[in-house]
Amino acid sequence: MKASHWIIGLFVVSGVISCKKSDQNDPNSAPVPPSEVPATPPPAVDPPAVPEPPKPGTPDPKANRLPHPPLPPHPANLPPPPPPPPLTKKLRPTRPCLHLHDRKLIMNVAPTYDVIIVGGSHAGLSAAMTLGRCLRNVLILDAGSPCNFASEHAHNLLGHDGESPQEILNKSREQVLKYPSVTYQHSKVEVISGTDGEFEVISDQGISFLASKIILATGVSDILPAIKGISECWAKTAIHCPYCHGYEIKGQKIGILSHGQAALDMAMLMKNWSANLTVLSNTNEDIGFDQRRIFRENEIELIETEIEEVAHSNGIINSLSFTDGTSVSFEALYIRPGIKQPGTLALDLGVELDHHGFIITDHAQRTAIKGIFAAGDCCNPSRSIALAIGQGNMAGMCLNHELIVEKPKEELIDRTHS
Numbered sequence: 001m002k003a004s005h006w007i008i009g010l011f012v013v014s015g016v017i018s019c020k021k022s023d024q025n026d027p028n029s030a031p032v033p034p035s036e037v038p039a040t041p042p043p044a045v046d047p048p049a050v051p052e053p054p055k056p057g058t059p060d061p062k063a064n065r066l067p068h069p070p071l072p073p074h075p076a077n078l079p080p081p082p083p084p085p086p087l088t089k090k091l092r093p094t095r096p097c098l099h100l101h102d103r104k105l106i107m108n109v110a111p112t113y114d115v116i117i118v119g120g121s122h123a124g125l126s127a128a129m130t131l132g133r134c135l136r137n138v139l140i141l142d143a144g145s146p147c148n149f150a151s152e153h154a155h156n157l158l159g160h161d162g163e164s165p166q167e168i169l170n171k172s173r174e175q176v177l178k179y180p181s182v183t184y185q186h187s188k189v190e191v192i193s194g195t196d197g198e199f200e201v202i203s204d205q206g207i208s209f210l211a212s213k214i215i216l217a218t219g220v221s222d223i224l225p226a227i228k229g230i231s232e233c234w235a236k237t238a239i240h241c242p243y244c245h246g247y248e249i250k251g252q253k254i255g256i257l258s259h260g261q262a263a264l265d266m267a268m269l270m271k272n273w274s275a276n277l278t279v280l281s282n283t284n285e286d287i288g289f290d291q292r293r294i295f296r297e298n299e300i301e302l303i304e305t306e307i308e309e310v311a312h313s314n315g316i317i318n319s320l321s322f323t324d325g326t327s328v329s330f331e332a333l334y335i336r337p338g339i340k341q342p343g344t345l346a347l348d349l350g351v352e353l354d355h356h357g358f359i360i361t362d363h364a365q366r367t368a369i370k371g372i373f374a375a376g377d378c379c380n381p382s383r384s385i386a387l388a389i390g391q392g393n394m395a396g397m398c399l400n401h402e403l404i405v406e407k408p409k410e411e412l413i414d415r416t417h418s
């Protein structure tokens with residue numbers, strides 16, 4: 001190894017570290033887009049000595065080596081670390097901020113992370129916390145529109161019952177960003193390409209990032225019924241989850257906008273919270289004889305006329321009017337929105353979806369595509385904050401385990417020294 005080579009390596013690494021210290025975890029600090037990197041060639045530097053691959057037939061000099069020594073002792077007991085190695089692809093800068101002369105040396109190299117998490121709400125932040133605690137370099141890219149932001153209060157979440165969704169997320173983000181290897185950026189991911197170990201992620205600002213692994217924590221988009229007035233009442237008095245908000249509407253006069261077997265299932269469930277239920281099939285004719293009988297036996301009213309409008313005051317439902325000119329008063333409406341993946345990221349990657357549109361994962365939150373994990377609503381029809389946090393946690397643990405199995409030990413030593 002040449003002396004000039006060591007000096008340049010030391011120089012670049014110290015630049016990377018000083019940048020990281022000054023701006024890490026600042027959500028506003030944007031990475032340097034590759035387009036800003038000067039196009040002039042780097043100063044002439046001897047390339048690092050790459051060992052020649054063994055010629056076919058020649059004996060492998062490493063063949064008789066002893067097995068690897070055990071893992072090093074706790075970092076606190078180690079002697080001072082050796083000088084850092086020259087910058088190679090293996091040394092991963094956690095931040096894209098580099099001084100001008102450093103940029104020349106590593107130009108065209110996009111910032112590289114162990115993991116990029118797409119979506120920084122409950123599932124994404126939970127995965128990030130686990131991975132930050134595993135000393136992984138993590139970038140969270142978040143478009144900042146979680147599905148429950150229209151709600152004033154979130155419920156059924158131990159430790160946070162009744163807090164606003166915004167409050168819960170702010171607290172979570174603050175805790176996660178205390179881990180120095182985790183970075184958050186407010187931006188939307190447009191494209192993910194590549195394969196396990198070498199994914200490229202491009203944001204809507206056209207900035208490119210590299211990562212070994214990806215976690216999709218993008219949630220889902222709700223598709224509300226196209227009935228006048230419903231979107232204004234959504235998350236206020238038009239709700240979708242009795243476990244999240246059923247307690248708050250207990251005993252009220254509730255309309256259930258659904259049909260077929262789903263309407264019957266929901267009506268029987270909602271009986272737990274109110275005896276004053278009306279199923280609104282909105283002209284869908286798939287309610288069978290047996291279902292009608294069960295409705296009658298359970299004193300659940302059935303209205304099959306087409307709904308014209310939901311009348312409300314600032315999202316508080318007053319009544320429903322029908323196309324036959326009638327109207328019925330209600331206090332709350334239970335609806336079953338359709339869902340879709342936000343954007344085409346999952347489909348473009350070839351990740352498998354189930355017939356409802358959720359990403360299919362295994363128990364370790366792995367998708368069918370190697371290196372791509374998913375957590376939270378995007379892969380879980382039982383949508384809840386607690387479950388999204390649990391799945392994020394699981395994805396973080398399993399992904400870290402996968403990296404430990406795949407990555408050489410030297411990188412671990414490097415990370416514990418930084």
Ligand SMILES: Cc1cc2nc3c(=O)[nH]c(=O)nc-3n(C[C@H](O)[C@H](O)[C@H](O)COP(=O)(O)OP(=O)(O)OC[C@H]3O[C@@H](n4cnc5c(N)ncnc54)[C@H](O)[C@@H]3O)c2cc1C
Pocket residue numbers: 118119120121122123124141142143144145146147148149150151153154155156157187188189190217218219220222234235241244245342343345375376377378383384385386388
């Ligand atoms: C109206 C409503 C009320 C609810 N109330 C409750 C409740 O009281 N209690 C409860 O436990 N659960 C509740 N839920 C369910 C709960 O909100 C979800 O289960 C939870 O938010 C799922 O978390 P998540 O991280 O998977 O997805 P989300 O919270 O939806 O977050 C997904 C994140 O990914 C981002 N994103 C998407 N695509 C991209 C992209 N391409 N690039 C970058 N970022 C992207 C989004 O902007 C968003 O920030 C409610 C849901 C709704 C719709």
